[in-house]
Amino acid sequence: MGARRASKGKDGDRRIGRRALIVGGAATAAGTAVLARDELARLWWRVPGVDKPREQGAVDFTGARWVAASDANWRRADRPDDYGIDMVIVHVTQGSFDSAVRAFQDPGHKAATHYIVGQDGRVTQMIRELDVAYHAGNRDYNERSVGIEHEGFVDRPQDFTDEMYEASARLTARICARYDIPVDREHIIGHIEVPGTDHTDPGPHWDWDRYMKLVRRARTAPSTPSTPSTPTAPTRA
Numbered sequence: 001m002g003a004r005r006a007s008k009g010k011d012g013d014r015r016i017g018r019r020a021l022i023v024g025g026a027a028t029a030a031g032t033a034v035l036a037r038d039e040l041a042r043l044w045w046r047v048p049g050v051d052k053p054r055e056q057g058a059v060d061f062t063g064a065r066w067v068a069a070s071d072a073n074w075r076r077a078d079r080p081d082d083y084g085i086d087m088v089i090v091h092v093t094q095g096s097f098d099s100a101v102r103a104f105q106d107p108g109h110k111a112a113t114h115y116i117v118g119q120d121g122r123v124t125q126m127i128r129e130l131d132v133a134y135h136a137g138n139r140d141y142n143e144r145s146v147g148i149e150h151e152g153f154v155d156r157p158q159d160f161t162d163e164m165y166e167a168s169a170r171l172t173a174r175i176c177a178r179y180d181i182p183v184d185r186e187h188i189i190g191h192i193e194v195p196g197t198d199h200t201d202p203g204p205h206w207d208w209d210r211y212m213k214l215v216r217r218a219r220t221a222p223s224t225p226s227t228p229s230t231p232t233a234p235t236r237a
C-alpha cells in the first residue's frame, strides 16, 4: 500500500498462466508418447494450479500468525517452481495494523502483501509465498517478489520502531536464505522503486542503511530457528 502519487488502475493480474500455455503447447507438439515419463511428470508438476500440498493455516515464517487474505487479492501459484522469487518489496501501510489486515481480507481491495509487520514486531502472514500477491502494481514484480507491509505512515519516522526493523529484517533474511536472494538493494527494494508504480512507500524516513545492516546480520547468523522468542538459557543479571 502506501501513499499514492496519482490514481491508477488495479493490478491487472488475472490471466491464464503463460507457462501453462507454453508447456501445454510444447507437450502437444512433441507428442506425449515421445516424452520420457519423468520429463512428463516434471512438466505436469510445473503447470500452475498443480501445486504442492498445503496445510490449512501453515506459515512460511516461524512465529508468524496466519490470517487469510481474501482470494481476490492474490493468485494461486506454485513458486518458486513456476515463477522464481528474487526480490523482497518493502511497503508501509498508511494506517494501523488492524486496518491493513481488514483491507487484505476485503475482496474489493484488490491488493495485499504476503506479510504485515507491526510496530511491536509481530508478524502476520496473509498469503503463502507459493502464491502471487497483488502488491507491487506491476505483474512481473508481483510474480517474482515477496511483499512485506510495515505498520505506520510514511511521514511519521517514529512509526518505524526498533522492534519493527528487527522483526522485518529477520523475516527478509529468511526469505533471502530460502530462495537464495542476494542481500542488496537490487533485490530488497521499496514499493516506490517498482517500475510504473504510483506509490511512494516506504518513504524518506525508512532507514535503508540500518535495515540492510540488520538483514545482513540476520542472514549470516547461525541457521537457528527464526523465532524471536526462542527459549534460551537463563542469563544472570
Ligand SMILES: [Zn+2]
Binding pocket: 001, 002, 090, 091, 092, 135, 191, 199, 201
Ligand atoms: Zn506499497
